[in-house]
């Protein structure tokens with residue numbers, strides 16, 4: 001039986017990965033900060049699918065939290081076959097509105113944690129000659145829009161570069177780039193979503209199905225949904241400064257807005 005470790009497994013995309021992988025018969029290690037929520041989720045998945053589900057409470061914005069997960073990924077007696085680096089969040093406001101400390105926390109969770117956990121997981125997988133890593137990025141990686149997009153661009157570049165270096169090792173790496181997904185993400189960040197049209201929303205379960213299909217096919221980039229594939233294709237043809245202006249205008253029209261109680 002194989003084991004998958006998922007970060008950010010209490011909500012949204014991470015919870016959807018956990019549901020799908022438990023249904024497929026994988027044992028799970030669920031990582032996030034909210035221990036109570038993790039345990040409830042673990043019990044539910046174990047009861048429903050009969051798989052072993054353990055929980056690891058860790059804050060990936062801290063060195064101790066990252067180190068605890070690195071240690072679990074380095075445990076040769078209980079190897080992890082699939083790592084899903086999914087934990088993440090958004091900061092409300094544009095550049096200069098967000099305190100630098102909050103930007104650094106985002107880089108710690110989106111970049112440093114992803115680098116360190118991927119490295120710990122992949123070392124073990126390469127020794128065994130098999131394994132997979134899904135690093136959750138975003139379509140924002142392809143648009144010149146703030147620290148969030150920049151951190152996700154790093155995830156895409158890092159993942160595809162590592163995949164190339166590991167070609168032939170039996171270890172696959174995939175950067176997953178969804179558009180808007182119905183999760184707790186925007187609410188947690190205090191972003192209003194009323195101006196995002198219905199057609200732009202994706203369902204978490206479908207995003208996960210598409211990602212696992214692309215990983216199985218050996219792809220290194222997954223953009224679930226043809227509408228977002230077209231958007232990314234177009235972004236490559238348009239000069240970057242023009243893309244920045246268009247993306248910022250449509251961001252104001254369609255992107256998350258500050259909620260009315262924002263200052």
Ligand SMILES: NC(=O)c1ccc[n+]([C@@H]2O[C@H](COP(=O)([O-])OP(=O)(O)OC[C@H]3O[C@@H](n4cnc5c(N)ncnc54)[C@H](OP(=O)(O)O)[C@@H]3O)[C@@H](O)[C@H]2O)c1
Pocket residue numbers: 007008009010011012013014031032033034035037058059060061086087088089090109136137138139177178179180181182183184185186188
């Ligand atoms: N929703 C979207 O529209 C969208 C689009 C593109 C990409 N994404 C990306 O998808 C990933 C998942 O987001 P989501 O939409 O599923 O959001 P979500 O519903 O808010 O879930 C976020 C998860 O990350 C965990 N988390 C947050 N900060 C953490 C930390 N410091 N340490 C450990 N765990 C932490 C949360 O659990 P705890 O609070 O219990 O720690 C939660 O389980 C993120 O990387 C996000 O950037 C989302």
